[in-house]
Amino acid sequence: MIQQIHFYDIPRNRDEDDRTWNPNTSKTRLTLTYKRLPYKTIWVEYPDIERVCKEIGAEPSAFGLLKEGKPYYSLPVIHDPNTGTTISDSIRIARYLDKTYPDTPAVIPAELEAFHAVFEDAFWDTIFMPLFPFLVPAACPQLNPRSEAYFRETREGKFGSILGGKMENWAPTGPVRDDRWKALQAGFTKMAGWLSADGQERPFFMGEKLCYTDIVVGAWLISVKKVFGSDHPEWLQVEKWDGGRWSRLVQVVENF
Ligand SMILES: N[C@@H](CCC(=O)N[C@@H](CS)C(=O)NCC(=O)O)C(=O)O
Structure with missing residues (x-):
């Protein structure tokens, strides 16, 4: 059985069932949902993103808004306990999920x-x-x-x-x-x-x-x-x- 994938997301100030709002992390949430992969959300506030990413071994983003010369740590990130892998960047996460879970519908053929x-x-x-x-x-x-x-x-x-x-x-x-x-x-x-x-x-x-x-x-x-x-x-x-x-x-x- 597939263990829950850890999905790192940024909350807004609402009840648990209405916290999602972020367009970038939503790309990964939707990919996980579309593939019917089990996941649990770990909420991270913006000023904590870099520290949390470093703690879980997530690489800085390959591209992004505020990069400009220094490493840009951003969400979404996932940690997959089934393989021990931590991945950042929504498109790289999509590729990883396609490859690791080939029985789920591919999103990037x-x-x-x-x-x-x-x-x-x-x-x-x-x-x-x-x-x-x-x-x-x-x-x-x-x-x-x-x-x-x-x-x-x-x-x-x-x-x-x-x-x-x-x-x-x-x-x-x-x-x-x-x-x-x-x-x-x-x-x-x-x-x-x-x-x-x-x-x-x-x-x-x-x-x-x-x-x-x-x-x-x-x-x-x-x-x-x-x-x-x-x-x-x-x-x-x-x-x-x-x-x-x-x-x-x-x-x-x-x-x-
Ligand atoms: N290319 C990334 C972009 C992710 C991104 O820019 N995420 C923002 C959320 S809006 C972020 O985490 N920013 C961190 C910050 O502002 O320090 C992706 O699509 O995964």
Whole structure:
């Protein structure tokens, strides 16, 4: 029998059943759920991530937001007691789980390796950056106090100068927010175009079959839905964008 995999995640300040919110760790949570692998969550506050990673032998992230020359320790990380392995980076975790548990549905078939690498790059400019000024200021007050202070300091330190100083100014109600919101919608519509590049509608990047890329997009959408709230007017707009395709994807990943 497979023992529970240890999954390291960052909580928000809610009850146990409503603590998940983070888009990056959600990629791994969804991968584990999709594969029906048993896991238990270990909650780690932001200022403790580096220490915890070092304690469990997790490598610094191969890529990420705040790297810039020094090792960047980030979550998600898993420790698999079945093999004694500790892995960081959601995409490397997905590869590891495909390889270690071949009876579970593969999320990164070998022939899609290059595609996934290209997608990670394209996603950054198309969705991640336009979403950042909305998601970060909304998420920050939902964190526990130590994480909230760390999150504000690091995110404003890195992005404040390009986005408008304090995070409350990144997408203030009014024309700035409207313009940035339009840019985000345009990003999603561009991505919808990738999914019907030949004029044919397909639910997933591989067509009828889901892969890790759909999990990535689903994880970010779920994060927006949770952080904004499912009845928030802007989330309700996202649900309607591109013929409702993002709302359909959320339903799929929520029902894994
Ligand atoms: N490439 C990584 C990125 C992970 C990442 O950036 N995680 C953030 C969570 S939002 C983190 O742990 N940041 C640590 C920090 O801010 O110190 C992945 O997808 O696994």
